[in-house]
Each structure stands twice: as C-alpha cells, then as structure tokens.
Amino acid sequence: MTKVDALPPGGSAAAAPAVWEALVTSALLGTDRRTPPGSGHGPGAPEALLDAAAAETVRRRAGLRPARAARRPDPAPGDPRPALPAAAAHRLTMLLADRPGPAAGGRRGGAPDLMELLPQWLATANARGFAAPPEALPALLDAARGRTDLRPAVLAFAGPRAVWLARLNPDWRFALRAMPGVGPVPPGSDAEERVRRLWDEGLFAERVSLLAALRIRDPGGARELLASTWAAERAEDRLMFLDSLRTGLDAADEPFLEEALADRSRNVRATAAELLSALPGSALAGRMAARAVTCVSLDRVLVPPAIAVEAPHECDAGMERDGVVSRPPAGRGERSWWFGQLVEAAPLRTWSARLGGRGPEEIVALPVSDGWGGELHAAWCRAAVRQGDGAWATALLGAPTAPEAGGPGAVSLAERAKLLGTLDAEERAAWVAGFIATHGLSEAFQLLGMCGVPWAVPLGRAVVDALDIARDAGSYPWSFSGVMGLAERCLDPAEAGRLDALLATPDESENASPGAGSYWAEAFQRLVTTLRLRAAMAGELEGGREE
Structure with missing residues (x-):
C-alpha cells in the first residue's frame, strides 16, 4: 500500500x-x-x-473538541403503589406484545384480540391501585402513543414515571400534557406559583390540560385563572378554554359566561350560551324560556287538546346575543331553525306550567298541529341531554317496543342513544334489552355503546338470544361482527358457561348461506374463549398484592 x-x-x-x-x-x-x-x-x-x-x-x-458533558437526568421518582402480582404482570406483557394479523377472507378467526382487552385490564388494575412494572413502561407508552383512547388509563397506571420518561423521549411527550385528573403540576408548597408559571408560559396543550385538571379539583380557581388572561387569548384558544367549564358547571360560573356572551368570536358566544342554557336557573335560560313560551301553546278547542306552534318571524339582536344563530344550514327554513334553538335552550320545567300542569310523558304524548311535532320533539331531546333531565329523556325515549325510527315523537336512534346517556346504568340496560328483544340487533350497535360494562345480565342475555336467532336464520355472522366484538368486551364473563351450547356447528337449512353454520360456531368459540380469558385476567388482578 x-x-x-x-x-x-x-x-x-x-x-x-x-x-x-x-x-x-x-x-x-x-x-x-x-x-x-x-x-x-x-x-x-x-x-x-x-x-x-x-x-x-x-x-x-x-481534531474535534469533546462537547461539554450533559447534565445527568434526575433519578426516576418512586411509586408507592403495590406491585402487580406475578401472573398479572406476565399477562400485561402478553397483552402489549399481541399484534393480530388480518384473518383470511375478512374473518375474525377464533383467537381473542388481546389488544382489545387491554383497556379493560388497565381499568381493573387502576381500580385495584397497582403500580406498573418499570420494564413495561416503554411498551405501555408506545401503545398509548398509537391509541389516544388508551392514554388516560395508561398514564394513570404508569404514574409519575411516565412523565419522567416523557421528558427523555419526544415520542412520549403527550404524557406531559395529558395526566388525567392530576395535571402537569404536582402538589407542593410552591404549587400555586408553578401553576401560574405554567399558565403564563406553557404550551397551549399544556395550558388546556392544566385548566381541565384544575377544574376537577377547584372549579372556582380554574375559572379565576382563565379570567385573568381571558382578554389577551386568541379566539380559538378562548373557545377551547371555555369548553373546559363543562366540568363542574354551576351557578358560580354564570357571571363569567354572561360576559362571554359579548365576545367578539361567534363560536365563543355560542358556547357560552350553550353552557348557560345548561343551568336552568340562569338569566339566559329565563330569557330563552320567555321567548319559547310565546311560540308554543295548548289549543284546547281541539279534542283531544293539541300543541300549537307559532315559530318566531325574526331573529333580533337580543336573540343573537343569547346564542341563537341567525343563518340556518342548507335545507332548513329560518323560522324552524330559530324555533328549535329557542326550545332547546329553554328549561324543560317551563313546559309543565305552559301546557296545563302536565308531566313530561303527558306532554310528549300530546299531538302537535301543522307538522311541527318532529321539530319540537327533536328540540326537547337536545334540551333533555343538555340539562341531564332523566324524566324528560324517559318520556322522549318511549317504550323500547316502539318502531326503530322513533318513539312518541319520532325520535331517531341517534337521539335515543344520547337520551340514554341521561339515565342511570340499570335503566339504560333495561331499555336497550327491551329494544333488542323487540327489534333484534340490526339497529342496536349504537345503543349498546351507551351501556355500562359489564352488561347487566338481562341485557347480555338479550344480546346472546338475538345472536342465536340470527344464526338460526342462516345468515353469515359478519353482519354482526360489531355486536360480537362488543359482546366479547362487555358480556359478563360468568355467562361463558351458558354459551357452551352454541359452540356446535348447527345443521344448515336449505335457505342458509353456504358454510354459515361453521362460521357461527367459530364466532361463538371466540366469544367464549374471550370471556374465559377475561375471567382469568380478573382473577390474576384479584389474586392479592405482593409485599
């Protein structure tokens, strides 16, 4: 060389x-x-x-000069919570490592989807107060990075070490602004000063998270913090900050929201008006009630009496200030658009006095003249959801045996799902069980999503019976894959033994789709296996705490 x-x-x-x-x-x-x-x-x-x-x-x-040595990171904070039992820790590793591939031909296969069980596992582990194993934290944060629905549970389980790791890896920075219920500022002697500094200097997402966390702990303090910089905030930021007041909304927020009605941003004004209308005792609710009652009356000449509607003929400045949007969307008439907004914002207690002292069920049952029934009932639905009024929601839902397209006031399934959210868990499950028993599963997916987990026994059995009926009809199970997936996550695991009779491949009738019986047997096998796996997971987490 x-x-x-x-x-x-x-x-x-x-x-x-x-x-x-x-x-x-x-x-x-x-x-x-x-x-x-x-x-x-x-x-x-x-x-x-x-x-x-x-x-x-x-x-x-x-010839390069060595760079100045970086400051060593502070040690990771301790986690005083008890460690997971060994079996539960092993299960967590399996759940995080699962990466199911697509089944051939679009079929879901017979093996459980472990990643779909992770949210339930995390909820149980958090309820038991366990700490995450340190070696599992990177995989947990990676899972939460890819699935925003997992973040609250993952961050609660990971604890303070998630924040420590997030400061070292930019991929996990979401943990710095999304600690559920805790916020980015932990308590301490200088907590108030640090809150103020983060509010003044933090990134927008960090400020939103801070305000949401403070609203849970100290609603008045959060409102005062927002008011201190309100005038200097950008319109889009004011809208996001104002939305945080939904948590813990009460009469003490009314003066601030009344001032926001004069905001230069139309969206901010509309949100402030919506929040005020959710307070039935607010001045805005009173003003909207006074307007709404002039549009609705009881025509006693008719037999039986009927509700008469006279929609407003104009949208004046006062209505606009109180959140009524003057320009309707495409395809809507102006008067019906204004009328719906007035009724939606009026306290529901207004209507008993206006309509002869009747209760919600009697009012909803009254006929409505001139084709205004759909508009009126839809506005009452929105009001019931906004005000959280279970009595009105029950009346508007009607009997679950009513046609799928509507209750007493032709309430749509989407509106029914929202109304169900105002009922307690037992009432909700009973109503949906009755709906499925009458109408089957074809329209039930949206309603099932409103029910608590695990499903109450009557609801779970109504779902299984409906699936059995669908199998006997000879159709393929793929049309019900969404409901089957919900059943895997929501059925009470104690119901697994009751499903054993459905695991055999049934004899196919002449009208059945080819091979449908074997596909149904596979689907039920997956359901039973998943339920037993959920029972095993719960047992591992209930198996005691390591000292």
Whole structure:
C-alpha cells in the first residue's frame, strides 16, 4: 500500500479543509482527470486517494473538541403503589406484545384480540391501585402513543414515571400534557406559583390540560385563572378554554359566561350560551324560556287538546346575543331553525306550567298541529341531554317496543342513544334489552355503546338470544361482527358457561348461506374463549398484592 501523508509536505492543520476539498474533487472527477494531493499520476492513484481519504478522516475526527458533558437526568421518582402480582404482570406483557394479523377472507378467526382487552385490564388494575412494572413502561407508552383512547388509563397506571420518561423521549411527550385528573403540576408548597408559571408560559396543550385538571379539583380557581388572561387569548384558544367549564358547571360560573356572551368570536358566544342554557336557573335560560313560551301553546278547542306552534318571524339582536344563530344550514327554513334553538335552550320545567300542569310523558304524548311535532320533539331531546333531565329523556325515549325510527315523537336512534346517556346504568340496560328483544340487533350497535360494562345480565342475555336467532336464520355472522366484538368486551364473563351450547356447528337449512353454520360456531368459540380469558385476567388482578 502506498503511504500518503494526511497533509502535504510543509502543510499545517489550517490547510486541512483545502486538502479534504481536493480529495473530494479527485473522487468526483476521477484520478485520471484530477491527481489526488500527495500522489503521482498513474495506476496507483485510486489506491492513494482512498488511503489519503482514510487518513484525513481519522485526522478530522481526532481534531474535534469533546462537547461539554450533559447534565445527568434526575433519578426516576418512586411509586408507592403495590406491585402487580406475578401472573398479572406476565399477562400485561402478553397483552402489549399481541399484534393480530388480518384473518383470511375478512374473518375474525377464533383467537381473542388481546389488544382489545387491554383497556379493560388497565381499568381493573387502576381500580385495584397497582403500580406498573418499570420494564413495561416503554411498551405501555408506545401503545398509548398509537391509541389516544388508551392514554388516560395508561398514564394513570404508569404514574409519575411516565412523565419522567416523557421528558427523555419526544415520542412520549403527550404524557406531559395529558395526566388525567392530576395535571402537569404536582402538589407542593410552591404549587400555586408553578401553576401560574405554567399558565403564563406553557404550551397551549399544556395550558388546556392544566385548566381541565384544575377544574376537577377547584372549579372556582380554574375559572379565576382563565379570567385573568381571558382578554389577551386568541379566539380559538378562548373557545377551547371555555369548553373546559363543562366540568363542574354551576351557578358560580354564570357571571363569567354572561360576559362571554359579548365576545367578539361567534363560536365563543355560542358556547357560552350553550353552557348557560345548561343551568336552568340562569338569566339566559329565563330569557330563552320567555321567548319559547310565546311560540308554543295548548289549543284546547281541539279534542283531544293539541300543541300549537307559532315559530318566531325574526331573529333580533337580543336573540343573537343569547346564542341563537341567525343563518340556518342548507335545507332548513329560518323560522324552524330559530324555533328549535329557542326550545332547546329553554328549561324543560317551563313546559309543565305552559301546557296545563302536565308531566313530561303527558306532554310528549300530546299531538302537535301543522307538522311541527318532529321539530319540537327533536328540540326537547337536545334540551333533555343538555340539562341531564332523566324524566324528560324517559318520556322522549318511549317504550323500547316502539318502531326503530322513533318513539312518541319520532325520535331517531341517534337521539335515543344520547337520551340514554341521561339515565342511570340499570335503566339504560333495561331499555336497550327491551329494544333488542323487540327489534333484534340490526339497529342496536349504537345503543349498546351507551351501556355500562359489564352488561347487566338481562341485557347480555338479550344480546346472546338475538345472536342465536340470527344464526338460526342462516345468515353469515359478519353482519354482526360489531355486536360480537362488543359482546366479547362487555358480556359478563360468568355467562361463558351458558354459551357452551352454541359452540356446535348447527345443521344448515336449505335457505342458509353456504358454510354459515361453521362460521357461527367459530364466532361463538371466540366469544367464549374471550370471556374465559377475561375471567382469568380478573382473577390474576384479584389474586392479592405482593409485599
């Protein structure tokens, strides 16, 4: 090998950049066109170029000054919560490692989807107060990074170490602004000062998270913090901050919200009006009630009496200030649009006095003249959801045996799902069970999503009976894959034994789809296996705490 100096004879370190540039030029043009520095022209030039480049690379690297050593990170905070039982820790590893591939032909296969069971496992572990195993934290944070629905449970389970890790890995920075119910500022003697500093200097997402966390612990303090900078905030930021007042909303928020009605942003004004209308005792609710009652009356001339509607003929400045949007969406008439907004914002207690002292069920049962029934009942639905009025929601839902498309007031399934949210868990489950027993599962998915987990026994049995009926009808189970997936996560695991009779492949009738029976057997096998796995997971988490 030909020896080549890193620097030409008599050269200095100052000339090194020129040497490197010359080597690069020779490499680009070719040694036959440009002789490398320190080498002669000829067949040995390419090898000399490579030797010179290697020597120069070593010299360049050796000439770098070492950077100042970075400050060592503070130790990870401790977690005083008890450790997971060994079996539960092993189960967590399996849940986090599961990556199911697509089943052939679109079928779901017979094996449980472990990642779909992770939310339930986390909820149980958090309820038991266990700490996450340190070695599982990276996988937990990676899972939460990809699925925002997992973040609250993952961050609660991971505890303070999640924040510590998030400061070291930008991929997990969501943990810095999404600690559920705790906020980015832990308690301490200087907590008030740190809250103020984060509010004044933090990123927007951090400020939203801080305000939401403070609203849970101290609603009045959160409102005062927001008021302190309200005038200087951007319109889009004011809208997001104002939305946080939904948590813990009470009469003490009314003065601030009344001022927000004069905001220069239309969206902020509309949100403030919506929040005020959710307070039946607010001045805005009273103003909207006064407007709404002029539009609705009881026509006693008719037999039986009927509700008469006279929609407003204009949207004046006062209505606009109180949140009524003057311009209707495409396809809606102005008067019906204004009327719906007035009724929606009026306290529901208004209507008993206006309509002869009747209760919600009697009012909803009254006929409505001139085709205004749909508009009126839809507005009452929105009011019941906004005000959380279970009595009105029950009346508007009607009997679960009513047609799928509507209750007493032709209430849609989407509206029914929202109304169900105002009922307690037992009432909700009973209503949906009755709906499924009458109408089957084709329209039930949205309603089932409103029910608590695990499903009450009557609801779970109504779902299984409906699935059995669908199987006997000879159709493929894929039409019910959404309901089957819900059943895997929501059925009481104690029901697994009752399903064993459904695991056999049934005899196919002449009208059945080819192979449907075996597909149903596979689907029920997956359901039973998943239920038993959920029971095992619960047992592992209930198996005691390691000391």
